[in-house]
Amino acid sequence: MSRPKLVPELLCSDLEVSLDFYVNIIGFRVLYDRPENRFAYLEMGGVEMMLDETPEISSDEGDWWTARATKPYGRGVNFMIEVADVHAIHDRLKRLRWPLFRPMEDQWYRAGESKVGNREFLVQDPDGYLLRFFTSLGDRDVVDSLSES
Known part of the structure; x- marks a missing residue:
């Protein structure tokens, strides 16, 4: 099975809320998840993306955030x-x-x-x-x- 060359991973503040939006409203489906890690991999018509619930921390605390997280996330994209x-x-x-x-x-x-x-x-x-x-x-x-x- 071929995998996309780019899959965005969106850090989210509440995985259940994001899954409700992406799955129940938009129409994505969960290909697989890791509930213990607050992670889900989604697909819809060839579009794939990941959701990862991550605490809002500063980048010097060792997580994936490159700066202090403030909503709206993903500014500029x-x-x-x-x-x-x-x-x-x-x-x-x-x-x-x-x-x-x-x-x-x-x-x-x-x-x-x-x-x-x-x-x-x-x-x-x-x-x-x-x-x-x-x-x-x-x-x-x-x-x-x-x-x-």
């Missing part, structure tokens, strides 16, 4: 996650009145001589990690898209 049906996740979050960081919208990003389209929204997890869920809208030529602007 957002995780772009392609999903088959971005509307399904969006609708579950809306039903639960989970606040969105950015609403659902179509975005076109220039990539060389073409533009890549995403239907996307952004949401923060219980620890403040920023997640950008999207479904691809395909590609189009930059020249063609200029006439549509």
Whole structure:
């Protein structure tokens, strides 16, 4: 079995709360866990990530934190996650009145001589990690898209 070349490990303040969000709301499944270590390895449609409950301590106390932990965690990064049906996740979050960081919208990003389209929204997890869920809208030529602007 092939493993992804990059798997983020998100340090979290409460594993049960994070698992409820990622599994019950978003739709990940637990591939394996180590409850005694407050750890879970998750998967959803080829996307893999790890959750690790770690006490909020300073980096000089020997844990994985590179600085004092303060929420929101993961400042300066957002995780772009392609999903088959971005509307399904969006609708579950809306039903639960989970606040969105950015609403659902179509975005076109220039990539060389073409533009890549995403239907996307952004949401923060219980620890403040920023997640950008999207479904691809395909590609189009930059020249063609200029006439549509």
